[in-house]
Amino acid sequence: MTVSAPRAAVVGGGITGLVAAYRLRRSLGPDAEITVVEASERLGGTLRTARIADGPLDVGAEAFIGRRPEVPALLNELGLSEQLVHPAGRRPLFYAGGAVHPMPPGTLMGIPSDAAALRGMVDDETVQRISAESDSPMTWRVGGDVSVAELVGGRFGEQVLRRSVDPLLGGVYSGLSDSIGVRAALPTLAAALDAGASSLTAAVTRALPPPSSGPVFGALRDGYGVLVDALVSATNARTVLGTQVVSIRGERRGWRVDPIGHVDVVVLAVPAPALARILADTVPDAADAAADIELASSVVVAMSLPPATELPDNSGVLVATDAGLSVKAFTLSSRKWTHLGDRETPLLRASLGRFGDTAALEMTDKELVEVATQDLCTVTGLDVAPVETVVQRWRGGLPQYAPGHVERVSEIEAAVRGVPGLAVAGAWSHGVGVPACVASATRAAAAVSEVAR
Structure with missing residues (x-):
């Protein structure tokens, strides 16, 4: 009896989808039929390298967290290790109150561990409020979640939010302290509060990462486009651009993916709203949770x-x-x-x-x-x-990792986990950075590989 080559569809051609397709190729072998379906007219998602001043420059994501191993390991696999570069070591400034200020020391996503950290960047009344914060009892609910604004604004006031916290959250999520939850965005702070930290300043002190001499960030010398091209080449998948997957439905063996046809396994590496639409009929519990992610x-x-x-x-x-x-x-x-x-x-x-x-x-x-x-x-x-x-x-x-985000992600993953041959991944799950997307894609590919073999 002739055994047909496994067929896999990856919906979404951003970094998550491309890594998932690459992992499937490595797992399923050269004969597997792998199709990447992307709604836009280009691959790479929010990774794009443009040419300016006769050279490459990233105009989407430009860097990744240096302490995470996923990107350097992937570059090594693809023979791109020489592309890895690190920052020159200069510090950022903050523009607040009509002047520039050095980046405050001893802060966690802009939340201060003491009043001295923000002296000069906020007014004297706010400095005094931070200093006196430890005298007020914490009202944190163990295991709960609130927006960063609710937690920090209630203790330190609006100036800390708008001048120190929001600028950093804007860089990571294009969000605001009002739209981001503590537990997903600041897990070490939530853990410190769960453990009974007596004040917010004490919790921040406990949650700060240990000092490190290593580089904070990394990047690619010639831009992320080099990584995108290498993944496409190494995967050797069929690519369908400008095509939106409307729905998937289970068949006796495998899946029907509209509009590309029958496959054995599917990885959905799309933004949360698209995930909600695709899964609305097939895995409604996952779709409902995904619909809440803005x-x-x-x-x-x-x-x-x-x-x-x-x-x-x-x-x-x-x-x-x-x-x-x-x-x-x-x-x-x-x-x-x-x-x-x-x-x-x-x-x-x-x-x-x-x-x-x-x-x-x-x-x-x-x-x-x-x-x-x-x-x-x-x-x-x-x-x-x-x-x-x-x-x-x-x-x-x-x-946006809003309050309750961790629970929403758990609901999505739990609902999908029991569906053979289907996996989900993306920046909506366990981190918006490229390393987190690589890790998410790797888990998703591993989850469906056994079914496809």
């Missing part, structure tokens, strides 16, 4: 500046949400990354857009460049016109 949009404006422009000697500037500016952060790319600093033309990225605010998406490219250059002048004093620009809009690019 998305934030953002815009990146990449610029090259005149060669003589002297950028601040910092990695970037994070902007307070009460500063009255449109840009939420500037990445001073030529200062942050040594390999970019070697170019003759200074490079930077302006980031705009937060959860619930779509104004930046509606601006024209010209308007976005004008706003970005105006805000750059306000924040750094640089009154320059860019030589070259690239505008990248990310509609629904990042999931």
